[in-house]
Amino acid sequence: MFTGIIETLGKVTALEPKGGNLDITIASALTPELKIDQSVSHNGVCLTVVSLTDATYTVTAIAETLKKTNLDALQVGDSVNLERAMILGSRLDGHIVQGHVDQTGECTNVTEENGSWLFSFTYDATKGNPTIEKGSITIDGTSLTVVNSGKNTFDVAIIPYTYEHTRFNTYQKGTVVNLEFDVIGKYVAKLMSFR
Known part of the structure; x- marks a missing residue:
């Protein structure tokens, strides 16, 4: 669950197709605070962190996600809106956002x-x-x-x-x-x- 309040912009540093899926690697100021299995919203799409380095992290978008969103058009160097999942008990400054693009x-x-x-x-x-x-x-x-x-x-x-x-x-x-x-x-x- 998210609030729709963008925390920062990330930059796409690598795109690696894997079958019908796409591994997306992002450089971001949030990277040091992330962990494997954490949910992060990327242009409104909830994706799971699957790997980390000191400067970047990687998420996987499956074929269904690529078909229904604009993530299939990403290029290396593109910026993406980023938001980590909301913390229960904090202010809801935006509105209830599921991270499920319609x-x-x-x-x-x-x-x-x-x-x-x-x-x-x-x-x-x-x-x-x-x-x-x-x-x-x-x-x-x-x-x-x-x-x-x-x-x-x-x-x-x-x-x-x-x-x-x-x-x-x-x-x-x-x-x-x-x-x-x-x-x-x-x-x-x-x-x-x-x-």
Whole structure:
């Protein structure tokens, strides 16, 4: 379980295909604090640390994960949003994030708004994942509030701190992102579909 508050950016230092899986090696300031079997969110995808060195750690993304997320497009040198699992009993500064990406979306526009940015996204609405005006959405692991919610579109407003300390400063029209929709909204939508 995560909060969607990105701790730091990591840098991809190696990618090694293993059958249908992909070993991803990351250099990060968090590395000295990690241990084998620990869960870490990578662009919103919960992955398990499988090996460590002094400067890097490695996680494995299975074929199913690669198919449903943007991790299959990673290149050596790319940055990734990182967050360690939440500590039970601590403040929940973002929202409840499972680290289970529902689907990908695409950035359709970036508008600078005199000290903040408005990012627009589109996604495949046929997969049954709703956005709710002023509800929560996780984009590449970042907990955000939905504005301008549409059937298959939504916007998020980004403050300078988030812009500077996450991958948002690399997004442009056409950037593919991982989306995890609000867990409570998903359960409500599922229950309503049984009526």
